[in-house]
Amino acid sequence: MSFPRILLYGTIILFGAMGSFALIKRLKGSREAIEQAAEISQDEKERELLKQVAALPKTPVASFTEIKIAPPAPLEPVEEEDFPACNRMQQLFSTGPHKLPIVETITYTSNVPWLKGRPAWLADYSNYYNTSCHFIARSLNKKLDYFSQKVFPGSKFNVFSKDKKIQFYLLLDLSRRKMGLYYIDLDTNERVLLKTYLVGAGKLDEKRLSGSLTPLGKFSLANKIAVYKPGDIGFFQEKRVEMIQVFGTRWIPFKEELEGTTGRAKGFGIHGAPWLKDKETEGYLENRDCIGKYDSGGCIRLLQEDVEELASIVMTKPAVIEIVRNFRTARLPGVEKGEPQHK
Structure with a gap:
């Protein structure tokens, strides 16, 4: 190959290499420029976001310890429809022609x-x-x-x-301090209201789900019912007491929790109004004023004639009590039969 031709080829290769190098440098510079522009754009976005946050109104945010759960609404008299009134006791005890079918x-x-x-x-x-x-x-x-x-x-x-295969069902409305006694015919699934009682209930307590010391839910009743008379001594809260001064003449204890209960069955039950010592006669007087009030330690109180009547009925049959804040929310078993018979 002649020298001029070699010189020509070398010149071409040299200029080609220089061009490639320049192109690579230019591309690298463009990429760095793009990355730098992206960084500048991101910085601008962050600065803009900080400006927006700084412009927000200064409202305090509650800490975990500041958040409080509202207690249940207090038990108060309700203005809506009252608990059904009824008294079919005559049909239960009378030997006449209009007896109940049970x-x-x-x-x-x-x-x-x-x-x-x-x-x-x-x-x-x-x-x-x-x-x-x-x-x-x-x-x-x-x-x-x-x-x-x-x-x-x-x-x-x-x-x-x-x-007849029957059971008894008590429904207590805490808001109204009223309790209905029903019988359920387990063969026909019929439910009949026998009587409505005015009761005393547990003291008000806004910290309890029930709003009262009386728990909510369904409980079975024990069939071992205590009968008290003046002079009967027993233990209550680890103290020897005359039982009639605490429980009246009857004590129907809860047996066990069944459904939706907010308290244990133990220690709760249905009993008579307490009897108080009469200082003048040294005898006893029933504290009838406590009925219809929130005044007990959680048990359900009845007048003497009512608790003795109730005990005589449920003593030998299975019985359940459902306690609710409002009778409208109760889930009664069976299908209602007949219109309530008023006193």
Whole structure:
């Protein structure tokens, strides 16, 4: 190859390399310029965002410890429809023609086919018909007498029908301090309101879900019911007391929690109004003024005649109590039958 040609090729290669180098440098500079522009743009965005935040109004933000959960609304008298009023006790205890279908009238005789070897007494009728002696005595005596059991051949009294499978259901409306006693016919799924009672309830406590010392929910009732009279001594809150001064004449304890309860069953129940010492006569007076008020330690209080009546009915049958703030929210079993019969 001649020298001029070599010189020509070398010149071409040299200028080509210089051009490539210049192009690479130019591209690198463009990329750096783009990255720098992006950084400047990002910085401008951050500065703009900080300006916007700084322009926001200075409102304090509550800390975790400052956030408070509102307590449940206090229990107050309600203006809406009242708890249904009813009293069907006459149909339950009377031996007349207008009895309720869950009872039947028995004519007393000491000779019965279901007992061999000895005469039958009222206690035997009580066991056979699964009806308390107190219930039979009330029907037999035709008055509020739950103890006298003097019977003669031909004496008539009511018992619960053996062919009826029933349970009793109590619904307590804390806002109204009223409690309904229902019977549920488990075979027909019918529900009948027997009586509405005015009650005393637990003291108001806005920290409780119920608004009261009385818990909400469904509880079963125990069938071991205590009967008290003046002079009966027992222990209450680790102190020896005359029981009638705390529980009145009857004590129906809660047995166990069933559904939606806000408290334990233990320690709660239904009992009579406390009896107070009369300083003048040294006898006792029932504190009837506590009924219809929030005044107890959580138990449900009834007048003497009401708690004795209730105890005689639920003593030998399964019974449940549902406690609600408003009876409209209750979930009663069965289908309502018949219109309430007023006093």
